[in-house]
Amino acid sequence: TEATLQTIEQREEKIHAFIHVAKEEATKRAEQLDQEASNTRGSLFGVPIGIKDNIVTKDMTTTCASKMLEDFVPVYNATAIDKLEAAGAINMGKLNMDEFAMGSTTETSYFGNTLNPWNTDYVPGGSSGGSAAAVAAGEVPLSLGSDTGGSVRQPAAFCGIVGMKPTYGRISRFGLTAFASSLDQIGTLSRTVEDNALLLSVIAGEDDNDSSSSAKAVPDFTAALTGDINGLKVAVPTPYLGEGVDAEIATAVREAITVLESLGAVCEEVELPHIQYAPTTYYVISSSEAQSNLSRFDGLRYGYHTENAENLEQAYFRTRQEGFGDEVKKRIIFGTYAMSADHHEDLYVRAQKTRTLIAQDFDTVFEKYDVVIGPTTATTAFKLGETGGDQLVHYANDVLAVPANLTGRPALSVPCGFVNELPVGLQIMGKHFDEETLYKVAHAYE
Numbered sequence: 139t140e141a142t143l144q145t146i147e148q149r150e151e152k153i154h155a156f157i158h159v160a161k162e163e164a165t166k167r168a169e170q171l172d173q174e175a176s177n178t179r180g181s182l183f184g185v186p187i188g189i190k191d192n193i194v195t196k197d198m199t200t201t202c203a204s205k206m207l208e209d210f211v212p213v214y215n216a217t218a219i220d221k222l223e224a225a226g227a228i229n230m231g232k233l234n235m236d237e238f239a240m241g242s243t244t245e246t247s248y249f250g251n252t253l254n255p256w257n258t259d260y261v262p263g264g265s266s267g268g269s270a271a272a273v274a275a276g277e278v279p280l281s282l283g284s285d286t287g288g289s290v291r292q293p294a295a296f297c298g299i300v301g302m303k304p305t306y307g308r309i310s311r312f313g314l315t316a317f318a319s320s321l322d323q324i325g326t327l328s329r330t331v332e333d334n335a336l337l338l339s340v341i342a343g344e345d346d347n348d349s350s351s352s353a354k355a356v357p358d359f360t361a362a363l364t365g366d367i368n369g370l371k372v373a374v375p376t377p378y379l380g381e382g383v384d385a386e387i388a389t390a391v392r393e394a395i396t397v398l399e400s401l402g403a404v405c406e407e408v409e410l411p412h413i414q415y416a417p418t419t420y421y422v423i424s425s426s427e428a429q430s431n432l433s434r435f436d437g438l439r440y441g442y443h444t445e446n447a448e449n450l451e452q453a454y455f456r457t458r459q460e461g462f463g464d465e466v467k468k469r470i471i472f473g474t475y476a477m478s479a480d481h482h483e484d485l486y487v488r489a490q491k492t493r494t495l496i497a498q499d500f501d502t503v504f505e506k507y508d509v510v511i512g513p514t515t516a517t518t519a520f521k522l523g524e525t526g527g528d529q530l531v532h533y534a535n536d537v538l539a540v541p542a543n544l545t546g547r548p549a550l551s552v553p554c555g556f557v558n559e560l561p562v563g564l565q566i567m568g569k570h571f572d573e574e575t576l577y578k579v580a581h582a583y584e
């Protein structure tokens with residue numbers, strides 16, 4: 139723990155992955171663990187981990203990288219945090235992110251940018267940018283992020299590490315600050331596939347506090363790492379290597395396909411007729427759910443409260459005006475419009491129908507194939523300040539990322555080379571609750 143704290147202190151100057159380094163808490167925890175008998179030690183005994191700052195931690199600030207929650211200290215732990223503690227992991231602190239997980243660069247954080255450890259002129263991706271950068275910089279071997287529309291996989295790809303978004307319901311969302319409840323999942327980040335599989339084995343499972351968590355048994359995911367993918371059926375959607383995806387990234391993914399084939403996998407191209415609607419569908423649904431979820435930040439129950447109000451209405455209004463950043467406001471305004479009496483048929487209801495069509499496209503593919511692969515992102519990391527927070531720039535990436543969330547399927551990003559000295563990610567998507575196959579393929583490829 140001491141060595142980890144030293145490394146964090148040295149590297150934070152350059153990377154700024156943490157919002158809060160839990161120096162005292164971690165030291166105290168390590169001392170407690172020291173007293174523990176060796177026969178009761180959990181599978182993550184003494185292992186340092188970092189936590190995205192939208193996952194609640196008892197007695198430790200949880201800001202969601204927002205002014206709204208700058209001083210918010212939760213009174214309970216997320217279920218995933220309880221499970222980590224039970225397994226003996228040591229929480230080294232809270233990691234930077236886009237405000238309320240809305241963004242793709244970590245630039246919308248109220249606490250400033252995180253930088254990409256491979257080249258500090260570039261962003262680490264987002265919204266779990268701190269989670270990816272902390273692992274890539276060697277500050278912690280493991281971290282938790284959250285993935286509503288790619289926010290674990292995209293930063294993992296930009297930072298050259300492994301990032302898993304499990305099946306919807308695999309990990310309890312109790313204590314994960316809700317962005318879009320039908321899409322959100324906690325995800326796991328690590329340097330190797332094996333570490334990732336171990337971490338997921340610890341935090342997955344049914345939870346009485348989250349009725350959408352699954353009762354499916356949680357296997358030991360590390361047991362799936364056999365290296366044997368002979369005969370595996372792999373689908374490569376034609377659009378995933380076509381227009382909008384950088385040619386060099388497509389080349390890196392084609393090389394990865396050759397590697398999988400040399401290991402005995404059978405790779406074939408498939409079509410996904412409705413895939414071009416995925417980003418629009420995602421933004422309508424995620425913003426509609428977000429405007430509802432974020433209505434709880436009213437200045438009375440949590441966090442920031444304006445000092446400039448003469449009556450209750452002004453208090454609500456100014457708290458939200460002063461407490462939320464621009465990107466969050468944009469989503470709330472758009473979501474409110476999409477759910478309004480005059481427009482919800484055209485926007486929200488239509489997006490739900492499109493979501494079903496996209497899900498059917500994937501159902502058809504998965505009748506014949508074990509996994510779907512492609513690039514995790516269409517480009518390598520963006521230069522700091524380059525995208526100006528403009529979500530439209532991110533559409534080509536969202537086409538690759540959001541289908542896993544819209545369909546509730548698991549998807550993982552594993553490093554697959556470099557373009558101009560920046561990492562590239564290979565995305566592997568699987569059948570519901572078949573994280574084992576994803577780990578198996580990624581491990582065989584790694």
Ligand code: GLN
Pocket residue numbers: 239240241242264265284285286287288289290317424532
């Ligand atoms: N880029 C997506 C967005 O801004 C991803 C968000 C996420 O997965 N949390 O909404």
